[in-house]
Amino acid sequence: xxxxxxTPAQRKVHRSEAHHLDPVVMVGGDGLTDAVKKETDAALNxxxxxxxxxxxxxxxxxxxxxxxxxxxxxxxxxxxxGKLLVLWRPMPTREKPVNEDRMAGPRDVKVLKYxxxxxxxxxxxxxRVLGNxxxxxxxxxxxxxxxxxxxxxKRSQT
Numbered sequence: 066x067x068x069x070x071x072t073p074a075q076r077k078v079h080r081s082e083a084h085h086l087d088p089v090v091m092v093g094g095d096g097l098t099d100a101v102k103k104e105t106d107a108a109l110n111x112x113x114x115x116x117x118x119x120x121x122x123x124x125x126x127x128x129x130x131x132x133x134x135x136x137x138x139x140x141x142x143x144x145x146x147g148k149l150l151v152l153w154r155p156m157p158t159r160e161k162p163v164n165e166d167r168m169a170g171p172r173d174v175k176v177l178k179y180x181x182x183x184x185x186x187x188x189x190x191x192x193r194v195l196g197n198x199x200x201x202x203x204x205x206x207x208x209x210x211x212x213x214x215x216x217x218x219k220r221s222q223t
Contacts, residue, residue, distance in 0.1 A: 069141035069154065079114055079143045083151045088118035096121070097130050105152070106138050113156040119148050171195050176204040 071079070089108045092101055108115045117134070119127050131150050135142045143151040174194050177187040194200055199209045 068135055069139065071141050071143075071153075076141075076143055079141075079153045080151065083114050083116060083143060083153075086114065086116050088116040088149065090115065090117045092117060092119040092121070092130065094120065096126070097133055102134070102137060105134060109138060109140055109152065109154045110157060114143070114151070114153045117150040117152065119150060121148070174200055176200070178204060 089112065090101065090105050105115070105117065119130060121127060121130075127145065127148065127150065131142050131145050131152075134140065134150070134152060138152070138154065140152040140154040143153050145151075171193050174192050176190045176192055178190060179187045190204070192200070192204075192206055194206055197209050198206050201207055
């Protein structure tokens with residue numbers, strides 16, 4: 066798969082974003098195994114920008130690992146500094162299933178009702194608010210307005 070080509074400005078942005086990250090993949094003494102490649106692929110899918118720590122003293126081997134990972138996983142090499150490798154790949158878009166009939170579930174809300182006399186504790190009431198209800202500023206539960214209102218003009222056409 067081809068390498069992702071980034072401009073120096075894009076590379077700089079990704080380097081600054083990766084500065085505070087911790088390594089999520091560790092490459093041990095066995096080197097670049099299939100399990101390491103699989104974990105790197107999973108981390109790129111989950112995070113997009115990752116750091117990899119390589120426990121090898123050979124700089125040429127680390128360069129080869131970086132090149133192998135970028136070509137096989139179609140990622141962009143961002144940085145190789147010391148024993149850390151930084152890779153980036155755009156995250157795949159995730160389709161969230163949309164259910165039109167789904168309504169918000171009930172939730173319990175605590176309401177404080179303050180006394181008019183000073184020095185008394187406020188009364189704490191727990192109210193259950195359903196998905197089609199809302200809580201007013203005064204602590205009352207009211208039915209929410211329907212979300213989709215049809216204009217007068219469209220109503221007269223049907």
